[in-house]
Amino acid sequence: MANIIGSPSRYVQGKGELGNLCTHAERLGKAFFVLVSGSGKKRVEAQLTHSAQQAGAKLAYEIFNGECCQSEIDRVLAAFKASGCDVVVGIGGGKIHDTAKAVAHYADVPVVIVPTIASTDAPCSALSVIYTDEGVFDRYLFLPANPNLVLVDTDVVSAAPARLLVSGMGDALATYFEARACQASGATNCVGGKVTLAAMQLARLCYETLLADGLKAKLAVQRKACTKAVENIIEANTYLSGVGFESGGLAGAHAIHNGLTAIPETHSLYHGEKVAFGTLVQLVLENADLDELEQVMDFCLEVGLPITLEDLGIRDASEEQLMEVAKLACAENDTLHNMPFPVTPETVYAAILGADQLGRYYREV
Template identity: 60%
Template sequence: MTNIIISPSKYVQGRNELYNLYEHVHSLGNKFLILASENGIKRTKNIIENSFKNKDSKLVFEPFNGECSKNEIERIKKVLIEESCNVIIGIGGGKVFDTAKAVGYYSHIPVVIIPTIASTDAPCSALSVIYTEEGEFSEYLFLPKNPEVVLVDTSIISKAPVRLLVAGMGDALATYFEARACVRADANTMAGGKATQAAFAIAELCYKTLMRDGLKAKLAVEKKVVTRAVENIVEANTYLSGIGFESCGLAAAHAVHNGFTVISECHHLYHGEKVAFGTIVQLILENSPSEEIEEVINFCIQVGLPITLGDMGIHDLREEDIMKVAEVSCAEGDTMHNMPFKVEAEDVYSAIIAADNLGRMYK
């Protein structure tokens, strides 16, 4: 049995930390390609240039075209070669990260990730999700290593819409319960082995942090301020959840999320919002203690995550639609099969209906 934990080489987080970018990345190279949306470049360019002022380094700012596609990856690779850059920095959200990580992999150069939102645990992962030009899923690109540096400026994160932070909490909410299921099942993780004690402890800390500081962080970010609770939740959403899911594994919660992607009424939801409801469904599948389920539901109510199908946008409940969700969640190769017992589509259907009914009781 091989136990493996993987993570970024360096994780940096703090208020106004972008001003210190040079100090954290100068050892990686001296010619930096900075990939961000046009708005992202406008927001960060002056700060980054001041960080590198009077330093022997070259900065090239390149606008991201909006989709992590093979064509976009090839386009950025060409810019990288033309400008002789030896480090790539991705600033923004998930598709920018995925593109930067893929370009770094194919070009054999270090990758730096700077999230401007804390809505998922993607910044720390050794994975890129590739889409078509039309935005449809194409393939997963599993990378041999995580980014060299992940830098999180919480003063930037706190200015983003609060719903994004809450969605990140929804994604992080599943981390401990999916890790626990994978450990019980002795399942292989995305790191290529079994979970380490350290990774499982990180997953458990992620959950404890959410319960302790989630509501406080939401209330602070509603006012665009950074408190200790905000720092803790950003770390939970980004780093603790990132290490926890990648080095412990995913299970039913994310599989149920995948199932709900086939329902058009749910397309307005963020990833973490669907995962949060999937977490409740997983706990129903496991027949977890009532106290545990109640704690999760109360947390979701406090911060504004969905606990019913109505909250998910499904008001006209059709049996065939929910069964389709259940069938997709049990597809071959999906993470539902990391549960420590056999799960059929009928089991998932029943758990979704039961979770919805339980959530209605709290309404």
């Protein structure tokens, strides 16, 4: 099997770039169907209108209903077909991105992804995570191509709440450890090949950037400041993690996240916050070196990522509830089986308890 790396056709990051969106995307089409939240539209409409006037482009808006589920994809697809547009643009967070990518795939048109937050690594990937209407993980939709353009306006992203940037760090935290596991097991990555040297280096650089700039970026964003550390973390959360996870592969951390969606209390948490705890569970499964565990724990404590079940809103969970999480994480088609050793619901259940207890210990010392 070949080594394969996937990435968006073009990645643009900089201050004020939202106002240049239509110019950057003019090679893709002239009529842009913009999927965005109601509040998001109010924040970006003036810049997009200016951009469309500059490029002589048409804009049509569709308000996102809040969940990347099949019914929402079908609804938005119908609206796109009725709009007369030729490009899908997803502006917002991960669920909007995944919905926009799925709609563009089914309509067979280009897609532009514009994150207004750096809370996940979804923007660059050829993947949509599909949930049920109730918000429980359903399946991965693997797409034939990455987005045609990813545009990140760092002024917009740095103005978002700091918790969202930290959530993106939680998602990015898993990138290196999952890629490492997939390389060790020889697992197939998300683009249908084996991990490349480039993908592993991107994944490693992602982790190193988090350790170097994560706290500085969080503190700066708390003051709505876009410093060099913020720029670096936005790139780590969005591009390094996006290309790194897709071309490196997914393993334990994201499967644990998927399992946690079975507990309603976790639905109020962001994707990356649950992935961060999933990373700790994966490291316990691997019986990772204590120094490495301490480094990850210290990072999570420093920036404010969950390290215990209680941090996830799970208090006094029953054995049956946590075993349900473990069973869902071990689903036949999920990525936990990319680990370089056999996994069972029983070993995952034990790792969840072990990670929770380690988190409690490190929170007290």
